[in-house]
Structures are given as C-alpha cells and as structure tokens.
Amino acid sequence: MTYGNKLRERIADPGTTPLIGVYDMYSASIAAEHYDGMFVSGFGFAASHYGLPDIGFIAWPDMVAFVQRLRGAFPRQHLLVDIDDGYVDPEVACHVVEGLERIGASGVILEDQKRPRRCGHADGKQVLPLDEYLAKLEMVLAARRDLVVVARTDATDEHDILRRARMLAATDADVVLVDGVRTVEWIRRIRDVVGDKPLLFNQIAGGKSPRLSLSELSDLGVNVAIYSTPCLFAAHAAMDSALVDLKRADGRLPEVDAASGVGVRASTELLERNIARLRTAPESVIA
Numbered sequence: 001m002t003y004g005n006k007l008r009e010r011i012a013d014p015g016t017t018p019l020i021g022v023y024d025m026y027s028a029s030i031a032a033e034h035y036d037g038m039f040v041s042g043f044g045f046a047a048s049h050y051g052l053p054d055i056g057f058i059a060w061p062d063m064v065a066f067v068q069r070l071r072g073a074f075p076r077q078h079l080l081v082d083i084d085d086g087y088v089d090p091e092v093a094c095h096v097v098e099g100l101e102r103i104g105a106s107g108v109i110l111e112d113q114k115r116p117r118r119c120g121h122a123d124g125k126q127v128l129p130l131d132e133y134l135a136k137l138e139m140v141l142a143a144r145r146d147l148v149v150v151a152r153t154d155a156t157d158e159h160d161i162l163r164r165a166r167m168l169a170a171t172d173a174d175v176v177l178v179d180g181v182r183t184v185e186w187i188r189r190i191r192d193v194v195g196d197k198p199l200l201f202n203q204i205a206g207g208k209s210p211r212l213s214l215s216e217l218s219d220l221g222v223n224v225a226i227y228s229t230p231c232l233f234a235a236h237a238a239m240d241s242a243l244v245d246l247k248r249a250d251g252r253l254p255e256v257d258a259a260s261g262v263g264v265r266a267s268t269e270l271l272e273r274n275i276a277r278l279r280t281a282p283e284s285v286i287a
Helices: 003-012 025-031 042-050 060-073 090-103 130-143 158-169 184-194 214-219 230-248 264-280
Strands: 017-022 037-040 078-082 107-111 148-153 175-178 199-203 224-227
Touching (some): 017 078, 017 230, 025 264, 060 090, 090 107, 130 158, 158 175, 158 184
Parallel strands (some): 017 037, 175 199
C-alpha cells in the first residue's frame, strides 16, 4: 500500500488524526516517539533551515531534500508536507508533487495565497483569483498518483471563505483546509459547506484559531489536526532557558539525571532508533 493511501485510510478512521509539526531531523526523532504522523511545517522549516520568517523564502529543492531524509529515517510515519503556493508556478508545483510522491511523502498542502505570502495566522494575506487557484489545483491533482492533496484557502472575507471552501470541496482534493479560522462557530459553518469532504484544522500557539482538544475537534467533525509549531516553540523556550542558566552558572553544565535527564546517552539512544526503524521496516510501508 502506498503512503498516500495509508494516510487516506487513517483520515477516514473515526476521530481527528493529529499530525505533529517537525522542523528538523531531531525534532522529528522526538515526535516519532509519541505520534505516528508528522506535518512538515513551512513555518518551522523556514525558521530552522534559513533563520527567516514564513513569507516565501523556501526553495523547493531544500524542502524535497528534507522530506527525503525524513522518509529515510521514519518509514512508518505519515508525512504531510506544506508546499505553500506550489512555489508560484503551476508547472513547478506539479514537478514538486511528483518528486515528493516518488520519495514517499504521504500528502501535500497547496494554498491559494499570492505573493508576497504570509503565515496562515498572520495579517496581510492575499489570495489568488479563485479560478487561477483552481486551475493550479487541478494540475496538481492530475500529476499525483495516490498522494493525498489538501486544498487550502487563506481567504479572510467571510463570504469568500465559505465560497472558496464550497468550491474546494467540489474538486478531487482529498481534504479541505481553511486557515486562520477564528471561532468554533466558523468551524461549524465551514464543516457544513464542505459536506462529506474531510476537513483539516491548523493549530498554532499564539495564532488566530481557538485552542481545542482532539475530542472537541472530533465533535465538530474535523478529520485532521496539524500542530505546526509545538516542537519549534518548545525548543525555543528550552534553549533560551538553558543558555540563561548556563550563563548564570558561569559556564558550569547542569547535573544530568541518569534516569530521566537528557545527556549524551539519551540523545544517542534516540538517534539510534532512527537506524533501527529503517532496518526493521516491512516492505509494505515502502511506497
């Protein structure tokens, strides 16, 4: 079975499927200890790979290379990849989708923003004319084989949100995402207009959307939840705290608890499990 169909089956299961945002191989190694699905976040990748905000700096070969490394280390994980606007050009979008599918991505998210693009929870977003986005989406859908395609709108006008959600649901896209949804009531309205099409919700700390549990999202009819930044933001806070403590201690490293602390042994054991996963992966998970 292909990776795309495995994710498609998981999305069809009861409840809300969580996909955890990862930004490098180390964060992915930790995420794999807790969840069976990852979201390759554009926000996190722009931050980690370039040290830049999520406003369109990502070069598609860098993203493809990262996903290839992820699939090599995590043969069983669902990998949903943020490809932003398809890197502007529809032909490029198709090329990237075909390449990602060959290396084992499970799915992609294609948005309807126009340049200059923004994080989905930032102000100042602009969207393409709907017919232009739909034409790009249809090309991507024709280029994939079994890859899951999430059609995403960043519309902010209330009438346009519902119009676009309805139109995206009418395509052959597998899932619909309206990013930056501000209230539970709007989740209900979007769920209503997309009908039976699976719905994805993006959770990001400090973003525009309400903080909801998986149980609450399931009750609202949400099929997938992506958690774009918990690993990135937790690392930010922990690294800042650790360096403040190191400076305060005049450069003396803290004592590491042998049972539960993170030192060279715990870190090495975590990374060794990435080698073990690939060596023990059954052929059925290699697309």
